[in-house]
Structure formats: structure tokens, C-alpha cells
Amino acid sequence: MSFHFLPDEPAAAFKLKSGQTVMVDPSARQGGSCLEVLDGVARVYCPCEETEGMTLAFLQQGDQLRTDRLCSEGICVEALTPLSFRSDAEPLQGQGFDAVNEWTLQLLRIRHLGNAELRLHALLALLVNRLGRRCGDWCDLPFRITHERIGELIGSTRVTSTRLISKLRRQAQLATPAGQPSLRLAAALIEAAPVMG
Template identity: 70%
Template sequence: MSFHVPPLPCAAPLRLATGQSLLIDPHPGASATSLEVLEGVARVFCPCEETGGMTLAFLQAGDQLRCDRLCSDGVCVEALTPLSFRRSEHASDEAGFDAVNEWTLQLLRIRHLGSAEQRLHALLSLLVRRLGRRCGAWCDLPFRLTHERIGELIGTTRVTTTRLLSRIRQQELLDVPSGQSGLRLAPALVESAPLAA
């Protein structure tokens, strides 16, 4: 994972290739700025050693990451697909939908489900509902997460995650097309998930 902290110009978009990460360092002038995703899907995570890269949110085109709401260590933005974003100004009293807070709440709700199987089911459904699309007989998710990352999100080990994903694949509810960067999930899996929105 590579981190770099370039200066963020207001108008020019910044691009990250899939797999690249950018450390967003909070600074005194950050209160009036946000990062607006123009294209792609990003994972927002905490860079602190204590949290081990804990995922806070996923962002897509149109979402904003408000720089005045970062922890003192900042946050990292990882490109899950080719990513383009720009710094923009916002009013300090701006209210309304906050994508990072909403994602953090949803991920916290998933972590409180009773079993790892329920948590995985709810996570896959949430990702598809928020970041995927229906395409024929399947729902497509445009990126993949490692089994280790999924384990972090659902509060289990990589080994348990692999076992649970294998079971879903055997039920033909999940397809991982070779040579492609995304996943395909059966609509029945998405629609029957705990905490379905």
C-alpha cells in the first residue's frame, strides 16, 4: 500500500490508480474544504496503528469527505477502482447527508449482528445496494475486497471469511469471474440480507 500526500489544488482533479492510497492530513485550513469524488469507488480508513487500518466508509461519485471531520491523525483514501476527486469549498454550517458518517453507522450495525454469516451477508448486501448495480440475472460489484479486509469489516478472521465465502459460492449465490476486477451476487442474496435497507 503506497501513501503520498500531494498538495490538493481546488480546481484540478486528482487521480489515483486502483490500489493506491492517499493520506489526507488534517490541517488548520481544512475546516472549509472537502474532497468530492468525481469518479470511481474509494475506501476511507483510519491510518492509526491502534486501529490497524479500520475501514470507516466507502465513497463513490458525488460523495464528499469533509476535511473538518477527520481525526487528528487524518484518514487515508484507497482507490478500489480508478479514482478521480477534487478539493472543493463548502460552507461551515452546511448540514445534510454525510456519506462517511452514514457508512460508519451502517458498518457498526453490521458488526453487532449475532453471527459471522449474518455479518457477511449484510455486508455484501450493503456493498451491492450502495455501490453496485443490477445487471441481468446478477448484481455487479465493480471491485473486490481481500478476504482479510472482509474479515476486518465483519469482525472475523481471514480463514473464517474464506470458509463463509466458499459456502456462498457453492450455493451459486456469488460468482467471482476470472480476469475481472469485480464480483457478481445473486439478487436473492442481496434482497434477503439482515438489515436490508
């Protein structure tokens, strides 16, 4: 894994290009500060060797990442689209919602569905419903996700995720538009996904 460290000094705006990653060191960020996404989509993951880059959450505009609730070894923030965030945000108080905890719970629930095909279906629906947009008979995700990452998220191998993705392509339920960083999914596929609540 390749990443840079987030500067210790809080900043009102910090930008990353798609594919870039920063590591947040919790020991340098005491006092309950947090990161807040201003624009774009980020993947939050654990860089520990034992977890091999386990995804904890995806964040979008307005979501916060509390730095006082991180693993002692730190956390990584990967830009899936061009990303802008601030590292000097004050944590929202009394909202009763934590984006990272909610994503972690939903991803854990997906991993407990009966088989890999159901898990993939539920994952794609979760990503589209949270981070995508509907465009007629299709839904667009503003980023692509690797077969290896899909395997990690649904608890299968890359080979299994590739086989399942190929099946969706043959059924004209998934497309990757040439020259675009997005992923298109049939609206009917998303609407028929297992309900995750």
C-alpha cells in the first residue's frame, strides 16, 4: 500500500487526486477533531497487516471521520474520485449518526448474506443508493471498484467476484463506459437487491 501522511496541522481544505491515499495518525490528532468531506467520494480503510486493507466505510460530501475513534495504528483515506476535505472540522454533536459506524455495520451485514451472488447484489445496491444516482433505466456510480476490492467487501475471492461481474455484464445489468471512471448498473438490478434496512 502506498500512501502519504496527512499533515498534523489542521487545514480548511485538503485535496487528493483519484487514487491517492493519506494515512491519518491518531496520535497526532488529539482533542476530538475530525475530517469532513467537502467534495468527492473516499474509501476509509485499515492499513494494518492483519486486516490487509479492510474497508470500513465510504464517505461523501458532508460525512465526517472522527479522529478520536481510530485504530491506534491509524486509518487511511483513499480518494475514489477527486476528493476535497477539511481536517479542522468540529465533530457534529447530538446527531446520533456516525457515517463510518453506519457503513461498517452495513458492510458487515452484507458479509453475512447466504452466498456471494446475494452479497454482490446487496453491495452494488448499497453503493448506488448511498453514492450513486439514477439516470433513467441505469444507475451510475462515480467510480469503479476493482474485482479484488469487491471480493474483499463480499467475503469472496477475486476470481469469484470476476465470475459474478462477468455474469452481470452478459445479462446487460452492468457496464463500464469506455473513457469514464464510472460504473453503470441496471436500475432493475438495484431495485431487486436484498433489503438491508
